Amino acid sequence: MNASRIALVTGANQGLGRALAEGLAARMSPDDLVLLTGRNRQRVADAAAEVAHLPGTRSRVQGRVLDVTETDAVEALAGELRRQYGGVDVVLSNAVARVLPEESQAARADEFIDVSNTATHAILRSFGPVLRPGGRLLVVASSLGTLGHLDARLHHLFDGASLEQVEYAVESWRSAVHHRTAEEAGWPRWLNVPSKVAQVAAVRAVAAERRAGDLADGTLIASVCPGMVDTATSRPWFGDYSQAQSPSEAARAVLDLVFAEDVDPALYGELVRFGKALPWYDGTPPVEQDRILTP
Template sequence: MRRIAVVTGANQGIGFALVEGLAARMNPEDLILLTSRNSARVAEAADRVKGVAQVEGRVLDVSDAAAVAELAADLQAQYGGVDIVISNAVAPLSPDRSQAEQADQFIAVANGGTQSVLRSFGPVLRPGGRLIVVASSLGTLDQLDPKLHPLFDGPSFEQIEQTVEEWRLAIHAGTAADEGWPEWVNTPSKVGQVAAVRAVAARRREADLPQNTLIASVCPGLVDTRASRPWFDDFSQARTPEQAAVPILDLVLADRVDPATYGELVRDGAVLPWRGNQSSEEKALA
């Protein structure tokens, strides 16, 4: 059966490397949609892909929930669903501007985009499919103040969405620090992404695993990209986007799903503990 894949944030960096890797490893009849929000960059990137599978550029702004839902519905109508979805879109953060000034766009893309992809593409994922969110090891619970843990550890998908929105509002109200939120918005954002994946997976696990379907988040490690360049001085140990894409593609294209990875944050094939390096007291209370 012809497989249909969608990659968001795919005109450059890891997203482009994921598309090119899929194109090399999938079959000639398969179709990969390379999506991003800039039409010119989408067209240019799609033309650059070399591989076996078919690649089509498609304009998609993941911060537009209606647009994400429309694409999912179109693919359901045209192909009967999708087989691979990789949510990779992210808005870059600049150290030259305040975190609060950049929060709205960053959260809209990283968290709003993740939430929209999970909500709209989860229902059209065919049996045996893969729905993957590119996140970070910053997405483990221990990266946050312990008093914030209950907001992400166990609530429903809808409750996590509400928590992310309340955090965004607290940033603008000037109350975020008093509530325990770190100044750097990337950390709560990543925890919110991973928590959203976990919440959706908790609902679907019983039905998905017998069908060899995987929902998970992944950490690509430190990668030399446009988004990471302003924040690090030493990239000697960083991966290229092509290198970072390999373990993600191995997870996506594996014949069988390892149940231990279902709903989890995975880096290089290994699960990163959700609660991270907790104290003995925290573990006892968990």
């Protein structure tokens, strides 16, 4: 990577995103810059100040307000970083919408899809082109993101799809939810499953187009599964979270990918959990009465 590096974390006010920002700030150099982003100006400012003053922090830390659901704002920030710094070295796309078990999944569909999917597409489309050689662009997903978790009738929408085709599939799913035809078409009731599959498919689409060039210059684009994490977003879904990792523990494996000296071609474009790629075709569709976790 470059001597002076620029890193950006979305959804970094709290939980895993905050832990990722802390880990980057601790492992990067004094000339490097970590941009901690979120939607709420005060929370962003407070979190950035706290991370900047942690005993282990080595790099510079700045807060930036960024609503990842605003595609124009994502594009504008990517352009600003290209003009000011020549690009960016690390992008960790982590923002997630919080949904409680007692809430209607259909009623929250737009917000959930906008934060998890529309934003992922915008991050990939805007920050992929400004990622400097040797950079890292990682999208936080989950083990539910393998294709086998979807009904077989839906596989063709995501398997080998381009980014534009993934976007179309996501909007078709959104429309089916609104028109109450989703379940008969094979979409699971739980938003997390198609959302995560679509995130991983989007990463695979962009990676497929860039693979040769990225591997030649040591750049990594991948989706990551941090494992079960005890956060405010995930805790309501766990019957037993005694085995869950703290955010700082979960951040380690993700940060190890960021700071790996070489890029393993077997991980490029894949869904990576604890340093290993999860097979794209694995998984089984969920039983609808079960709670769906986000490990």
